């Protein structure tokens with residue numbers, strides 16, 4: 001077989017097939033391979049006219065079809081399947097060749113694989129690919145990690161197939177080894193928070209303001225014309241205005257209210273705990289999904305006393321709707337700020353140099369959290385690349401200052417009326433925690449010293465101290 005293909009894709013389920021088509025539609029010759037050959041055959045039969053495909057029946061044929069240095073992209077299930085495929089192909093490759101994992105791998109696996117393949121002279125690029133099957137075909141956001149050398153070879157190709165916003169491609173070299181998969185993981189964590197916050201806004205408008213799903217859809221459509229303009233707000237309006245054909249009821253009322261939490265959202269929270277990154281809104285969004293699935297527990301709580309309050313007048317409902325918009329926006333800024341800080345913490349931990357402005361830029365298109373808002377974040381980093389927090393940016397700080405009273409009102413109303421707003425309130429508490437002069441962590445340190453002699457530091461002198469709590473005069477000792 002002649003080596004004519006600039007890239008090869010193995011694993012031709014929805015994602016791999018669509019990515020392969022995307023490469024081919026952009027003029028690349030694409031070698032295609034799948035464990036079960038029927039998928040390869042089907043791809044070429046159905047879509048062969050879209051570009052130049054080289055169908056490979058075996059691993060050897062697949063590798064032989066690739067130009068050197070070879071670029072071989074894996075689109076299979078994360079975990080053992082990815083390891084199996086790497087082990088199948090790595091022995092057939094030569095130093096300088098590149099294996100790209102476009103699946104949803106855990107970044108720690110990517111780090112491990114990169115290290116081991118580097119020792120064998122191969123480049124391993126963990127590339128986060130966002131945007132689902134439609135994104136894969138029409139233009140995803142691509143978040144590649146790996147070596148700068150591999151990006152020099154792959155970058156132009158990713159730039160070609162990725163989504164474009166204002167003519168700019170939604171891809172960039174995120175950082176070395178697992179940085180790309182890490183950033184993709186945080187993207188998904190933020191996506192969880194975004195979706196939960198929107199859900200809480202809907203629930204408040206329905207339960208407190210007494211609005212119908214169709215009326216709320218209209219509110220979301222209006223919000224989508226302002227600073228909340230985003231793909232998720234847009235599809236929320238579509239889902240809320242959809243009526244179930246079988247029953248004539250709002251679609252949202254006939255869908256079971258239990259949501260799953262798959263790999264990446266959970267990984268974000270687990271990793272955040274390990275890094276000590278307080279991603280509270282993301283965590284609450286993940287736990288909210290977990291709570292929704294606790295059928296027996298919900299049965300035990302159902303019917304317990306709830307909130308107090310009366311129906312709102314139309315004027316009050318309108319005022320409340322404006323408060324919810326402010327609460328949603330402010331909480332969203334906090335959720336993103338938490339995600340951004342988590343990326344910074346990881347960059348410190350793993351020695352990555354990550355350009356956070358570039359991350360905002362490549363999430364403006366081709367991914368689920370794409371939003372006008374991300375351009376604001378990009379601009380904030382363009383003004384100050386060293387921003388510690390989005391709230392250090394004057395524009396965001398002014399918006400939060402403006403939102404904070406209605407945000408509190410919305411959360412207070414939710415508590416009084418017994419409507420759960422775990423992500424809104426987590427975001428507000430995060431804001432209050434971080435802006436506080438003093439935190440009760442001082443008391444926590446006192447308690448720890450009392451029961452475990454864990455020692456404490458003082459605000460007025462250097463050193464570590466322990467109080468002899470058992471003694472009558474509770475002498476303080478320096479330790």
Ligand SMILES: NC(=O)c1ccc[n+]([C@@H]2O[C@H](COP(=O)([O-])OP(=O)(O)OC[C@H]3O[C@@H](n4cnc5c(N)ncnc54)[C@H](OP(=O)(O)O)[C@@H]3O)[C@@H](O)[C@H]2O)c1
Pocket residue numbers: 010011012013014015016034035036039075076077078080081082084085102103104105129130131132133
């Ligand atoms: N679906 C999405 O919206 C989405 C979005 C972003 C990222 N991703 C990620 O992209 C990757 C691909 O997703 P997908 O939904 O297209 O497919 P998938 O269902 O995750 O994986 C199916 C593919 O993996 C292959 N495979 C599984 N085990 C294998 C093994 N041991 N050896 C060789 N091949 C094996 C299958 O081959 P056979 O045909 O022979 O079974 C098939 O081609 C996953 O990592 C996924 O998490 C998916």
